[in-house]
Amino acid sequence: MTPKKTKLLYEGKAKKIWETEDPDLLISEFKDSLTAFNGEKKSEEAGKGALNNKISAELFEYLNEKGIPTHFVKLLDDTHMLHKRAEVIKIEVIVRNIAAGSLSRNLGIPEGTELPFTLVEFDYKNDELGDPKLNDQHCLILNLVREPAELDYIRYMARKINRFLQEFYRELDLKLVDFKLEFGRDKNDNIILIDELSPDNFRLWDAQTNEKMDKDRFRQGLGGLAEAYAEVLNRIKNR
Known part of the structure; x- marks a missing residue:
């Protein structure tokens, strides 16, 4: 059974990090927010979060196959990724x-x-x-x-x-x-x-x-x- 979001742990510029029923697993929710120059420039770009989530999942899977230890577990949907707590x-x-x-x-x-x-x-x-x-x-x-x-x-x-x-x-x-x-x-x-x-x-x-x-x-x-x-x-x- 895939863990579900339970409590918002942290919200940053590009992602929200959620706790799950499993204390060792977290969920990242990728946002459409854009920031630059330490937050001085801000905007929104529809679909950006989903693109970053999918690209990240592909690269984490590739690096896992190469023997690089990562927190990645699996892609959940367009904007959510399951990963280990660290x-x-x-x-x-x-x-x-x-x-x-x-x-x-x-x-x-x-x-x-x-x-x-x-x-x-x-x-x-x-x-x-x-x-x-x-x-x-x-x-x-x-x-x-x-x-x-x-x-x-x-x-x-x-x-x-x-x-x-x-x-x-x-x-x-x-x-x-x-x-x-x-x-x-x-x-x-x-x-x-x-x-x-x-x-x-x-x-x-x-x-x-x-x-x-x-x-x-x-x-x-x-x-x-x-x-x-x-x-x-x-x-x-x-x-």
Whole structure:
């Protein structure tokens, strides 16, 4: 029997998280809300939540098959996903293959420049502070991890996930520019991949035209966000 929503545990910018009758399982409800620049720009895009849910489910299933431990259990319907409960590690892990966004703004690296190696950065998952950059010592001072080896493990997993996803998107004729990952601890204290894997958190460019197929369409006022997300899902389904 599939667990049902019982109590709202948390509501964020893009999802509601619900408790179920099973204490070890939660349900994510994907919303149509759009936010950018730490919530300064807001909008709604009909169907966006369902697209993100379906894309995330496809990618979680793919990574599970590759041996990556994730919280994903199954897709429930268009906007709901069943997953394991996990204690969130308050580090946003940013993985970059090509310069874009804040990397270009802050360091002056022209957008589209291929990086000489995969860059893994840490941001503090804290909206009130604007998600500032973290180094390893910050992570330890803030008790975000228990020991330095956990940061090494998170970096290792981020790079491994990146290799799998680069291969996945290459088959879809898409460039994986950069993306955000989140990790948590399951009931057995294992560090696992959590949250979502969608164009809200990924920069994806068409490999032939460099057309942006992600939330930059909203950030930069390009329009056509739902159409771009639908095209990403269509390519996944037809791979």
